Amino acid sequence: MRGRRPRLGARGPTVADVARLAGVSPMTVSRVINTETSVLPATRDKVRTAIATLGYVPNLAARSLAGGQQCRIALLHANPSAAYLSEFLMGSLAQASLIDAQLIVEQCDPLEPYQALVGRLSGHRVDAVLLPPPLCDDPALLAALEAAGLPVAQIATGRPAAFAHALTIDDEEAAHRMTTHLIGRGHRRIGFITGAANQTVSAARRAGYDRALADAGLPHDPRLVAQGDFTYRSGLLAATALLACVPRPTAIFASNDDMAAAAVAVAHRGHLDVPADLSVCGFDDSAMSRTIWPEITTVHQPIADMARQATALLAGTVRERSAAREASVRHVRVAFTIRHRASDGPPPLD
Amino acid sequence: MRGRRPRLGARGPTVADVARLAGVSPMTVSRVINTETSVLPATRDKVRTAIATLGYVPNLAARSLAGGQQCRIALLHANPSAAYLSEFLMGSLAQASLIDAQLIVEQCDPLEPYQALVGRLSGHRVDAVLLPPPLCDDPALLAALEAAGLPVAQIATGRPAAFAHALTIDDEEAAHRMTTHLIGRGHRRIGFITGAANQTVSAARRAGYDRALADAGLPHDPRLVAQGDFTYRSGLLAATALLACVPRPTAIFASNDDMAAAAVAVAHRGHLDVPADLSVCGFDDSAMSRTIWPEITTVHQPIADMARQATALLAGTVRERSAAREASVRHVRVAFTIRHRASDGPPPLD
DNA sequence: CTGAAAGCGCTTACAG
């Protein structure tokens, strides 16, 4: 049983190799890798030199087997915007790889009962769930997840659940700032296109618009608010209605970029120049805002970063002792910025 | 050393548990899981029952540690289209999780020298590389990857390298079929917007357009071909030029959807109805084609499926004995379909 | 067709 053939495949150096070269035990190498403090600087440096010399890279499989640190996070999505999903994925994927968590991406079928979905997640040994919009606002899904005892992170919700982590920007404040920016440019008649009624951020954005108008002492004309649902098509209808008002608004602030792009299209169709005859602003800083021409001034949400933080929070919760879990729920507000581009300017002189 | 405390964390059932319940050895359980043939049906069923009873799910970490089947695949991307990336990711992620490969997503900085990039990949223990457009067409990158001995899969290239796997649709044929479709509708003056000159699919799509015209015996008017580079902006310029021709084309076929969307915008700006006054077709079936209104008739590429297949091919190559690698390179052509939507119709009567 | 032994590369839980 001794002269057994070595297993196939040249593998890289291991902790044992590093330990030998550095003249320490594998345990000490492990400590250095995991940046524990209780290692003498001299020892640490020897180990680091050996790691660099050998080009050692830890074996993730072995690490998670030994550490018992398995962590599978499901990303449940039903967002029609591929751009949003892709940016979200980049953030959560990077973080997952960093902390050695496994990310499971699951497209949510709206027809599947939530009980079945949650059952499937447990079957896949999912430890936690990432919930980007619009699922983050689904009460039935949240209830099912809470009942299953799964840690959850809601991203971009206007109404964080008590049991879940939440990562949001201040949508109300962002809309307020964008509207105030337009007012500062000289606009007095600013049209607003709302988001979908079933997403909590829609109301927040609308509230920011209302407050900015009030702060500036501008009259509130209900004809200047048109209902949208975040789709381009709804933006077309809403912008058409807004531009039919007399007198015409000199600016339109849409609750997302797809609808802002639609407003630009309607303006062009009516031979209005953007921004000379009409300023248009959007929300989200999605691909659409940079694709069309002119490029749209919009509110930038750090989607990738929010995904990254949400993933880190979930992994922390999973690896925590279960007792303290409820106490550690975090509602984090991240900073937004306004991206000034080419679609806004002063109102026409008329 | 005996009464040692068990490790923390309730773990699920293991092969040992299944083996005990089924009255077989762990080895046999492993065989059943890996669907080896040399297990008696009766034994297999006992094991399967035990698996179902216990709700056993294999531990991936242990499996890859023991099996030595580590496989890290890098997805190198520089594609400006988030929609493309996101769909690509869905496919490769699903396959990677299925075959227990690790996917590393790496944004390519065009300023970084390729030698450094390839060096970094080796440092991360990357075993293979997925190359979607436009990187799939970069000769310097391909050369560096080949020199490093890394298996590569090119996706959607018009010119597959001899050493690499390639997954493509027949772009020439797809463009031919779309053009022929327009001709079948009655169009005789069909404008064409080309793709970027440095991507190999651009020439293929152009060739398909040319061939369809020739097949139908239509004259080849060089003014009906406008140079684009796949951006919306270039589509705006190209469509403006095409619509200035006298007589005006009754249809425009753009080499991607962003440019087709731009053509729709230019038409609307000129008060032309789409499709009553002008038919517009695109290529790729990207999010843009379904976002704008009217929705665009386009060529559907199964991007997720191509990514899935490419990932599977690479994993196969990595796990192969190195000797046979070169012999196993595969150039696969997958089927495309035409998605008929609302942007095309017969030419106007006059 | 089935099984006993060894080992994958790392970390936990102790002990000193």
Place this chain on the structure above:
DNA sequence: CTGAAAGCGCTTACAG
């Protein structure tokens, strides 16, 4: 601050 031992859950390479 450092190390020797055991074990994570599975598969490989044999042997029967």
